[in-house]
Amino acid sequence: MSPSIYNGLSQLNTSVHNELSQMNASVSNGQLQRFLHASNLERTASLISLVRPKTFRSEATQQREPPLVQGSVWKFLRHGTHILDTLAAENMHKVPHGIFTVAVLGWHIYVVNSPEMTQVIQSRSKYTGLGWISVLVMASMGGQPKKATQLLFKGVDRGDVGNGLGFVHDYHKVELRAMSLGNSLDAMQEDFVAAWDPFIESLMASVRSGHGKVDLWEWLRMSITVSVSRGVWGPKSPYCNNPILWEQFWTFNRSYNFLKYNFPRIFARRGAEAREKVVDAFVEYDENGGYETASRLAQDRAKVLEKTGLDRRELARMAMPQSVGQFDNSATVTFAVLSFILHDPELLKRIRSELKECVTEYDDQGQMSVDTLRIGRDCPLLLSTFHEVLRWIAVGVTIRRIEHDYPLTIKEDNTEYFLRKGNFIWGSGVAIHTSSSFYEDADQFKPDRFLGVRYPETQMPDIFRAFGGGGNICLGRHFARTIVPGAVGTLLMAFDFEPFNGKPLCVPNRKDLMLGHATPNPFGNTIATVKVRDA
Structure with missing residues (x-):
């Protein structure tokens, strides 16, 4: 999945930090230290103030902005940007x-x-953009030095990816070409399966030897990270050849919101150290010709980045923002889909029934072989469940930065609003996904909801926002639509899952979403008793 979903969340937090830096003179040192050690949501929330709904005018132009809606500051303290x-x-x-x-x-x-x-605000308007936010977040996540950050910003001119300026335009262009349906994507998916199948076989061997207690979240973080990395960076992927590097990524992933602040080695020491270990591995990968066997996506990304003038280590740092979108979302959604299915025995039975069509053969021991790549294509109920899980847990936010003063005219009644340069637009996918105006029984999880709708982000672009939309729609959506159902399907056909010590798996909840993430990591029990299924 593309970083475009969480870019704006991180940028809001960065902007708040900048404001805080300017307020140092009026805040006591003790207060400031407590503030810096608070969670990202608390830091963002504690600086937001709300009042009663009204209409107000821009100080600069006296033109009317959209109605001002404000509420309790304590809700911000408790819920952060979720508010x-x-x-x-x-x-x-x-x-x-x-x-x-x-x-x-x-x-x-x-x-x-x-x-x-x-739909209006996500269009490639001359007034709004995502390019500047994208560069800022990529540089921040990778820990780029000041000079490298300036090189990445060069030519972007705070415009959208569609303005043809700077590396962001070319970067988006090569991603679109590589991740669209076709040979390049097919090769990535095949490489994913080449890494994924051995993990299934290894888990089978472990369970048969008596190790039936499995932390599924830890196992999925490992197996999905390595397998997706094989699909992107090929057989020489650092994650494939360094057994513990996946752990370093997830240590970084838990900390990256703190890493964009001053003194990251003080406030997020373990995350900073983990990031450098991953960067070291990608420097070595580049030096040893790793890109020669990588996917077209990785090769074309590298060529675009080389044109910016970054040195080898700075190029390696770009693997960090690339990894977040690829690993975090894939592992989280895979766990969520699996958990939702296991909580519904009837749904599990129906999905296993359709999965039988993807069983290709049995070996001498009676063990089935599942065609992982067919599952997302030939199992409509599992695919529908995947999309319903995204509707249920994904933030689905569309973020834009106002690049030029924006006179917004409402066509239906010619109302005119003024959106000021430098501010942000927050298009709430959650509000749409949870509204009964757009989804029948919106407050219920209905796995059949998307039956017959293979591409809801284009077949239902106005109301399905999990992948964003418009020119910045998530370019990894086709990859995700294959690997997540594929991973879940192979697990369901290979194993039975029972509650460990009577505790069922937790179900990820959108309210647990951390700032800057597109989907919530699971909080609660992630351990299950796993048994190999009889043929």
Whole structure:
């Protein structure tokens, strides 16, 4: 999945930190230290103030901005940026035109909760963009030095990926070409299976030898990370050839929000050290010709980045933001889909029935062989369940930065709003996904909901927001649609899963979403008793 979903979340937090730096003179040292050690959500939330709904005018132009919606500051302290989605849902039919304003430290977030308005703001408008945010987040995640960051910004001009300026345009272009349906994507998926199948065989051997207690979240983080990395960086992937590197990535992943602040080795020492170990591995990968056997995606990305003038270590740092979108979302959603299915015995029975069509043969010991790549294509109920899980847990936010003062005209009644340069637009996918106006029984998990809809992000672009939309739609969606159902399907056919000590697996909850992540990691029990299924 593409980083575009979480870019804006991280940027909001970065902007708040910048504001905090300017406030140092008026905050005591003790207060500042407590603030810096608070969670990212708390840091963001404690600087946001809200009041009663009203309409107000821009100080600079006296033109009217969208209605101002504000509420309790204590809700921000408790829920952080989740409150934007809560406000979007609560005001679904209370504000005109599906757009309102939330005031944050003198700049404004324009919250959108209308599918029609979301379509407007995600278009490649000359007024809004994602390119500047993308560069900032990539550089921040990778720990790029100042000079390298300046090289990445060169030519972007704070414009969208569609403006033809800077490396972001070319980077997006090669990703689109490599990740679209076709030979390049097929090769990546085949490489994924080449790494995934041995993990299934290894787990079978372990379970047969008596090790039936399995932490599925830990196992999936390992197996998905290594297998996806094989699909992207090929057989020489550092994650494939260094048995513990996947752990270093996940240590970094838990800390990366803190790593963009000053003194990361103080406030996120383990994450900073883990990041450098992964960077070291990718330097060695490059020196040893790893890209020669990598996917077209990895090769083309590297060529675009080389043109920026980054040195070898700076190029290796770009593997960090690339990895987050690829590993974090894939592992999280795979666990979520598996958990939702195991909580519903009837659904499990129905999905296993359709999975039988993907069993190709049995070996001498009666062990079945499952065609992993067929599952996402030929198992419609499992695919529908995958999409319903995304509707249920994904943030689905569309973020844009206002690059130029934006006179927004509402066509239906010619109302004019003024969106100020430098502020943000937050298109709430959560508000749409949870609204009964767009989904029948929206508060219920219905695995059949997307039967007959293979590509909801294009067949239902106005109301299915898990992959974003428009020119910045998640380019990894086709890859995810194959590997996640494929991974879940092979697990369900190979193993039976029982609660360990009577505790069922937890089900990931959107409310547990960490700032900057597109999907929530599981919190709660992730251990199950695993048994090999009889043929």
